[in-house]
Every structure is written in C-alpha cells, then in structure tokens.
Amino acid sequence: MSWIIKGTCNQCGKCCKPPVMVENPCISKGEDRCKFYVNELNDKKFGHCLILGRGNKPIKNVRDRDGNKITQKQIKWFNDNCPNYPKLLELVKGLKLPPGCDFSIEKVD
Secondary structure, three states: OOEEOOOOOOOOOOOOOOOOOOEEEEEEEOOOOOOOOOOOOEEEEEEOEOOHHHOOOOOHHOOOOOOOOOHHHHHHHHHHHHOOOOOOHHOOOOOOOOOOOOOOOEEOO
C-alpha cells in the first residue's frame, strides 16, 4: 500500500495553528500560531508565511512578525516540516488535513 500526496500549499495558514502545529522553535507555548504566520496580506508578503514570502533572500535573513531574526533551529524546523507538509510519516499516524487545505491524500494499491 502506498500513499500519494497531491496538490500544493495555498498559504491558508491553517497548518501554522494548533492543533496541527505542535510546540517547536517556531511557536512558543501558549501562542496561537507560528511566529512566521501573519494574518495580513500586502504587496511585501506572499501569502501568510513570512519564510515562504522572502523572495530571493536567504532564509537566514527572515524576521518573525515581532521583528526577531530567524534562528538556526527555526530554519531546521522549517526545512524539515513546512515545505513538505503533509509528510508521509504523519499521514501514516492518522493526520487529518485542516478543512480548506489544498492537499489531498490518495491510497494507491
């Protein structure tokens, strides 16, 4: 049995919030979202993720919504988790995609 993940991220930000987002370097205990998730859209930000919206700048230059420069732990978390969401390992554990997510999961025999 195999799984295929189809679709692309629509930058809705739903996976940046609990209960999908778990405690990690990009979210502090008690916060309601990733430090790099913003609600506002404007001509300087692509979608809601400040890391994805950096354009051609290196990730090491990104700042969170409070103006703090991104750390190496946060860069590692982003590279390991965010671009490939949803990950197959999480799918096997029964991850449910947030409503409105543009990804779909299909089982292939």
